[in-house]
Amino acid sequence: MEKNLKQSILYLKKKEPPKPEVSKIMFTGLDNAGKTSIILSLQREFSKIAILSPTRGAQRRMFDFLGKEIAEWDLGGQLAYRIAYLKNPGKYFEGTEIAIYVIDIQDKERFSEAISYFKDVIEQFKDLEIEPPIYVFLHKFDPALRRSAQNEMEALIIDLKDKLKATEYKEVYYYETSIYNFGSIITAVSEILLNLYPKSELIEKTIHEFAKKVESDGMVVIDDNSLIIGSYYKDDETKHLLTASTPYFLTLHDSFQYTNPIEEQYENRMIVQRFGKNFIFKQITLKKESAPYYLILLKDEPIFRKEDLEAFANLLKEILYK
Ligand SMILES: Nc1nc2c(ncn2[C@@H]2O[C@H](COP(=O)(O)OP(=O)(O)OP(=O)(O)O)[C@@H](O)[C@H]2O)c(=O)[nH]1
Numbered sequence: 001m002e003k004n005l006k007q008s009i010l011y012l013k014k015k016e017p018p019k020p021e022v023s024k025i026m027f028t029g030l031d032n033a034g035k036t037s038i039i040l041s042l043q044r045e046f047s048k049i050a051i052l053s054p055t056r057g058a059q060r061r062m063f064d065f066l067g068k069e070i071a072e073w074d075l076g077g078q079l080a081y082r083i084a085y086l087k088n089p090g091k092y093f094e095g096t097e098i099a100i101y102v103i104d105i106q107d108k109e110r111f112s113e114a115i116s117y118f119k120d121v122i123e124q125f126k127d128l129e130i131e132p133p134i135y136v137f138l139h140k141f142d143p144a145l146r147r148s149a150q151n152e153m154e155a156l157i158i159d160l161k162d163k164l165k166a167t168e169y170k171e172v173y174y175y176e177t178s179i180y181n182f183g184s185i186i187t188a189v190s191e192i193l194l195n196l197y198p199k200s201e202l203i204e205k206t207i208h209e210f211a212k213k214v215e216s217d218g219m220v221v222i223d224d225n226s227l228i229i230g231s232y233y234k235d236d237e238t239k240h241l242l243t244a245s246t247p248y249f250l251t252l253h254d255s256f257q258y259t260n261p262i263e264e265q266y267e268n269r270m271i272v273q274r275f276g277k278n279f280i281f282k283q284i285t286l287k288k289e290s291a292p293y294y295l296i297l298l299k300d301e302p303i304f305r306k307e308d309l310e311a312f313a314n315l316l317k318e319i320l321y322k
């Protein structure tokens, strides 16, 4: 089994030499839609979300995703800025590889304005002769709202989708998100970014094999930006348990590190027991001086063999860095 995987890695390495180019990901939408909050929650900067003010103009951040450089653009959505972007599309929209269009679904009064700006954005893409996929985040679909007004919200969303569909833009995809359901944001952004990454299937396979070997019901591998780079889930319930708890494990890990810097030689592991299962959180460093990755495994027994983990980490390293 493992041999096959190694062969696939070798094959892939020959087939696809690494491309060091930068991918531009643009967050856009009206002011107050929640773009900056989404970005900050991925960075686990929760305290900053509470005191957020409107973004001024275009804010850029560079980060690394699986060895690929990502330029993340957060386009402040206040009207004056939107006008400025549309006047100078070359500066703001040029080179967009992925667009994330955020709509506040709690703000019905502004749906028509959101649709109108969506149309403006695709006009810019047309003029620039680019066709990036647009991922529409139907945002602020909070857990409380899901409980109290699920049907009403679903109806609104169907209507919104119909209107966006009428634009006949080729690639539009939808995600329902909320910062109060961090799992929804992590899952959406991870899926979107993994599309950029040709090796993601191999990572998925490697995780699958390891999970089976250590008899785990489910497992996620997360990078330092809270993004899931691969996962295995026995069933939907396991998926829900793991994606819902992932951000909290990361936050807890952050806070321990903050109060008590963990030294390399100590084993960096947390075990939480819940529902008769063990959640094992483990940090792994694949390459010196680069950001760590994190594993969360759901298992009956809170143990696995060190050799199995090492073999897994080595395979992952092969895929990501060689
Ligand atoms: N209920 C709820 N509120 C949210 C959610 N996400 C963001 N907010 C709130 O929405 C407000 C606006 O969020 P921002 O992230 O600043 O919005 P923005 O899209 O960046 O706005 P501009 O920078 O002006 O374009 C803040 O008060 C957030 O706390 C969510 O999922 N649910």
Ligand SMILES: [Mg+2]
Binding pocket: 035, 036, 037, 053, 054, 055, 074, 076, 077
């Ligand atoms: Mg903002």
